[in-house]
Amino acid sequence: MGFFQSWRRRRTLARTKLDAELWRRVSGALPFLRGLSESEVARLRDLAILFLAEKEMHGAHGLELSDAARLSIAVQACLPILNLGIDWYEGWVGVIVYPGEFRVRKEEIDELGVVHTFDEGLSGEAWPGGPVVLSWEDADMAEAGYNVVIHEFAHKLHMLRGDDGGFPLPHSGMNASAWRDTLEIAYARFGAQVDAGEPTIIDDYAAAHPAEFFAVTSEVFFTDSAVLARDYPGLYAQLAQYYRQDPAGALPAPASERE
Ligand SMILES: [Zn+2]
DSSP states (O other): OOOHHHHHHHHHHHOOOOOOOHHHHHHOOOGGGGTTOHHHHHHHHHHHHHHHHSEOOOOOOOOOOOOOHHHHHHHHHHGGGGGTTGGGGSOEEEEEEEESOOOEEEEOOOSSOOOEEEEEESEEEEESSSOOOEEHHHTOOOBTTTTTTHHHHHHHHHHOOOOEETTTTTOTTSOHHHHHHHHHHHHHHHHHHHHHOOOOOOOHHHHHHHHHHHHHHHHHHHHHHHHHHHHHHHHHHHHHHTTTTTTTTOOOOGGGGOO
């Protein structure tokens, strides 16, 4: 990060007074934040302030975004980068928020070469180098295992730093083959469960593509962490390394932090 940007961010944080009651109300409505320590909450609040200062959030289809809605989206977007930093969201500025599902025109070519055009209802979309599009109805749900904001911002992390067989590249310092192998095996196992019609803790949509598997399991990692740690311990451990967080408290602390 350049000197000017770092100075500007310190100035933004020094000058922004976030309403304490608004913060209490918004963060209190997101149950998956309850496991954060006091210092993590303070860091999340600072990231949300920077996010709101650096990104442009607009309501679409007549949606008037309240301060609470803006802050809620910023907080949910910043949870995945709590220990990565806001530079992970560089290269784009727009967040577009629809009142509910929005319709997108899609085209698909079938095996006979016929182009089918159809409208699809979406709760979120992330454009490479472009905006994140969200449905406020979905962003406001805060359900365990489902989080459209975390989903779309997981795609943003993936898009920024490159691809490894459909999965995001691991960070330097991570064991790249352990990352890739663990995700591939979990993805294959999950796809087989979905094909067999077995009930799963993860939304079926994760079977659509490795990139969707990463985005959907990221939602579960942050909002239903104990269940993911229990049913997919290897995958949980890899995501914990990727996000540098252990929301379920399932992993041994690094040697340096032990008593
Ligand atoms: Zn997706």
